[in-house]
Amino acid sequence: QVEVYGVLDLAVTSDSDAGKRVTKVDSGQQTASRLGIKGSEDLGSGLRAIFDVESQIEADTGQPSFAGRPFGSQSWVGLSGPFGAVRAGRMFTPYFGAIATNDPFDAKGPGESTRVFYDSGVRMDNTVKYSLPPTLGGVYGDLAYGAGEAAGNSQANRQLSGDIGYTAGPLNVVLAWHSANDALGMKLARSHLLGGSYDFGRIKGWLVLARSRNDSTLDTRDTLFGLSVPVGRHLIAADYVHKSDFANRDADATQLALAYYHTLSRRTNLYLIGSQLSNDGAASYQVTLPGGTRRVIAAGMRHQF
Amino acid sequence: QVEVYGVLDLAVTSDSDAGKRVTKVDSGQQTASRLGIKGSEDLGSGLRAIFDVESQIEADTGQPSFAGRPFGSQSWVGLSGPFGAVRAGRMFTPYFGAIATNDPFDAKGPGESTRVFYDSGVRMDNTVKYSLPPTLGGVYGDLAYGAGEAAGNSQANRQLSGDIGYTAGPLNVVLAWHSANDALGMKLARSHLLGGSYDFGRIKGWLVLARSRNDSTLDTRDTLFGLSVPVGRHLIAADYVHKSDFANRDADATQLALAYYHTLSRRTNLYLIGSQLSNDGAASYQVTLPGGTRRVIAAGMRHQF
Amino acid sequence: QVEVYGVLDLAVTSDSDAGKRVTKVDSGQQTASRLGIKGSEDLGSGLRAIFDVESQIEADTGQPSFAGRPFGSQSWVGLSGPFGAVRAGRMFTPYFGAIATNDPFDAKGPGESTRVFYDSGVRMDNTVKYSLPPTLGGVYGDLAYGAGEAAGNSQANRQLSGDIGYTAGPLNVVLAWHSANDALGMKLARSHLLGGSYDFGRIKGWLVLARSRNDSTLDTRDTLFGLSVPVGRHLIAADYVHKSDFANRDADATQLALAYYHTLSRRTNLYLIGSQLSNDGAASYQVTLPGGTRRVIAAGMRHQF
Numbered sequence: 001q002v003e004v005y006g007v008l009d010l011a012v013t014s015d016s017d018a019g020k021r022v023t024k025v026d027s028g029q030q031t032a033s034r035l036g037i038k039g040s041e042d043l044g045s046g047l048r049a050i051f052d053v054e055s056q057i058e059a060d061t062g063q064p065s066f067a068g069r070p071f072g073s074q075s076w077v078g079l080s081g082p083f084g085a086v087r088a089g090r091m092f093t094p095y096f097g098a099i100a101t102n103d104p105f106d107a108k109g110p111g112e113s114t115r116v117f118y119d120s121g122v123r124m125d126n127t128v129k130y131s132l133p134p135t136l137g138g139v140y141g142d143l144a145y146g147a148g149e150a151a152g153n154s155q156a157n158r159q160l161s162g163d164i165g166y167t168a169g170p171l172n173v174v175l176a177w178h179s180a181n182d183a184l185g186m187k188l189a190r191s192h193l194l195g196g197s198y199d200f201g202r203i204k205g206w207l208v209l210a211r212s213r214n215d216s217t218l219d220t221r222d223t224l225f226g227l228s229v230p231v232g233r234h235l236i237a238a239d240y241v242h243k244s245d246f247a248n249r250d251a252d253a254t255q256l257a258l259a260y261y262h263t264l265s266r267r268t269n270l271y272l273i274g275s276q277l278s279n280d281g282a283a284s285y286q287v288t289l290p291g292g293t294r295r296v297i298a299a300g301m302r303h304q305f
Numbered sequence: 306q307v308e309v310y311g312v313l314d315l316a317v318t319s320d321s322d323a324g325k326r327v328t329k330v331d332s333g334q335q336t337a338s339r340l341g342i343k344g345s346e347d348l349g350s351g352l353r354a355i356f357d358v359e360s361q362i363e364a365d366t367g368q369p370s371f372a373g374r375p376f377g378s379q380s381w382v383g384l385s386g387p388f389g390a391v392r393a394g395r396m397f398t399p400y401f402g403a404i405a406t407n408d409p410f411d412a413k414g415p416g417e418s419t420r421v422f423y424d425s426g427v428r429m430d431n432t433v434k435y436s437l438p439p440t441l442g443g444v445y446g447d448l449a450y451g452a453g454e455a456a457g458n459s460q461a462n463r464q465l466s467g468d469i470g471y472t473a474g475p476l477n478v479v480l481a482w483h484s485a486n487d488a489l490g491m492k493l494a495r496s497h498l499l500g501g502s503y504d505f506g507r508i509k510g511w512l513v514l515a516r517s518r519n520d521s522t523l524d525t526r527d528t529l530f531g532l533s534v535p536v537g538r539h540l541i542a543a544d545y546v547h548k549s550d551f552a553n554r555d556a557d558a559t560q561l562a563l564a565y566y567h568t569l570s571r572r573t574n575l576y577l578i579g580s581q582l583s584n585d586g587a588a589s590y591q592v593t594l595p596g597g598t599r600r601v602i603a604a605g606m607r608h609q610f
Numbered sequence: 611q612v613e614v615y616g617v618l619d620l621a622v623t624s625d626s627d628a629g630k631r632v633t634k635v636d637s638g639q640q641t642a643s644r645l646g647i648k649g650s651e652d653l654g655s656g657l658r659a660i661f662d663v664e665s666q667i668e669a670d671t672g673q674p675s676f677a678g679r680p681f682g683s684q685s686w687v688g689l690s691g692p693f694g695a696v697r698a699g700r701m702f703t704p705y706f707g708a709i710a711t712n713d714p715f716d717a718k719g720p721g722e723s724t725r726v727f728y729d730s731g732v733r734m735d736n737t738v739k740y741s742l743p744p745t746l747g748g749v750y751g752d753l754a755y756g757a758g759e760a761a762g763n764s765q766a767n768r769q770l771s772g773d774i775g776y777t778a779g780p781l782n783v784v785l786a787w788h789s790a791n792d793a794l795g796m797k798l799a800r801s802h803l804l805g806g807s808y809d810f811g812r813i814k815g816w817l818v819l820a821r822s823r824n825d826s827t828l829d830t831r832d833t834l835f836g837l838s839v840p841v842g843r844h845l846i847a848a849d850y851v852h853k854s855d856f857a858n859r860d861a862d863a864t865q866l867a868l869a870y871y872h873t874l875s876r877r878t879n880l881y882l883i884g885s886q887l888s889n890d891g892a893a894s895y896q897v898t899l900p901g902g903t904r905r906v907i908a909a910g911m912r913h914q915f
Contacts, residue, residue: 008382
């Protein structure tokens, strides 16, 4: 079967940076606006052909989120079966997947951890990915290789990303890593991450601990503590995100975020999300000037179809 | 429910400008070619989630009508209910809506009034729009605010557009206005419009009177008189469009258009549309050289799905 | 009815050029990856409205195959009936259609003849095409005119392309021609082609003979011999493609290709395709340096929906 699906998420935001406040209408403050077509075909013997082609949209202007790439969100085809699944194409990195799964803000909007975290680029081109089957008693995992496609240098621009996790009842825990090379084939970044969440019933706790390094300019530790509290049609979420930079002096950053979601239906909700991102004197995450503070409040609506 | 819809409209045109005639194959001579996905969801209590994402296509070449913006026609999400509807995203300006509704050519193709009219840019980015509910005994109206999104200057590039109308039986009448600022926050244009149509049965009459001004370079009056005559599967339409320029000497322009539509089904028709646009000596609407005359004849087919 | 359809085709390729081998993930090594919407409407009296809008995708990166043209694969509307069919828009040239139909690799991927053949540009903008009806006892044919759209010079950039063929049981044979002018209205290329295939049951044979010329720099002969052998779920295909250049010395090229297809379902298959393209000293088809040899092996999966 083939399914047309999508998300339209638009918000009015109040955004201040370098002492200047601006009111905007922004797309994707809870979830990226998108259109996609996905499907699967039963091939017998437990084998299925699977695919997904997805366009991410800045719905406030009608532009694709990736300039010149209308299908830049995902485009892949693969086979799944008792052995797991193999996919080829453009897709999310397992490393980013591990961040998003353990971030109460799903790594999107004013509260997303990846505004300060090393995010591995979020997506990989020219990728082949193997995923474990969902039959291993809660153990899951992925291994992805992104070809650099540089003639005569198989190390240039190549990426390797993986995760291995365990989920059981209220618990989810995952270990992820990402290795990216630069255009010369040297280390661009090596990242490791431990993520997890635990659903206590009335409250859910979230945690991400990550470290990214290369041989010279990069040595950072990323930390996220989060919690979310569902009450009927209401959901409160909050997190604390911190980057410690060991390669550069006075270059840490801290983000605090708080959100309220009001459920209108299984597919539709309203939201109010605010965050404050504070940079140390030599850091400039999400700000124009080093040491700046960015404050964003977004009031919006997300509709999924 | 979610609906995939669209229009494919292609014509052979004969187009003369500056004494040179060229034969072309052109898209959207009756209605813009497009693909869209729209839908709504019942949220209970009369509330609905509504959305539309639309791509306008130059179907003669496969290019998007808005370069680099595959979803540049419309992309918005909103809520409708007893109170009316609120939408956020990219959408048509109420001012353009009032032109199109009262133009027998639906503001498109060789006869479109907006080839000489001030058209308010047709669409607005970063917009929030409120619309009256359809339960007010024929009164309708919209108010749209397009954020300029300039840091530290909330007046820069902002737009405000609205309309208020009344429809009853054969009558439709609407008042619309549009206020657009430039990048410095100064008046780019202030426009007011009175539009209407009356269906006499055998003949329908159309009228638009508009005025656009700013503090210096812009002071024009736009006028449209139109009529349309349906006879079974046939429809004849004609209009006279005139621009009077009070800010520039010898800069008026006049367009005459005539069309024949042949209905093949509720969704499909053939058409033959011709127009002549004459510029005064200092005007250059739709022509290469000031004072030129543009003549276009289009023979085409429109299919809606 | 309206139909959303598509192809996702991705492969791991090993590609060597100028002595450098590179491993890549590539899209469309058997069939171009794409998304499309097509449909038809019964208008009575045997008349139908028909349309197709198609996006070709490089699924390894999510980019459109035609930069800036998300609907660059096809976009047309037309009428079909007892008289045949008339289409307007962007579409494949009849000349390319005749190549693709008689190439065991469907003119795509490492074995495609058009890596060395003159291919007429594959698609035409601004085109009106007439096709014979499918009721002529096996005779088929198309005539397409692509307007150059240059003011004052109706010969500039115009294209004319046609084919006339006959199919009966195991036999298909087609004659095609293409005439393309340059921006000055001079001969860019005049091409003629004889193509055919015959299905002997256990083996199918394929043939294309073509010649392209202009008044000065172009005079080439293109030749393809192919065969394909289906055995249950398996299909073997091979071809020999040769370009003889009579306008330039030492500028011939030869391509040999071999493929194995493994059918998983009517819509899904795996494939392994390899080709070697050898250039004479002054030729540089698909290579960086004149006289080079290009070797490509692609192992992939194609899913149609």
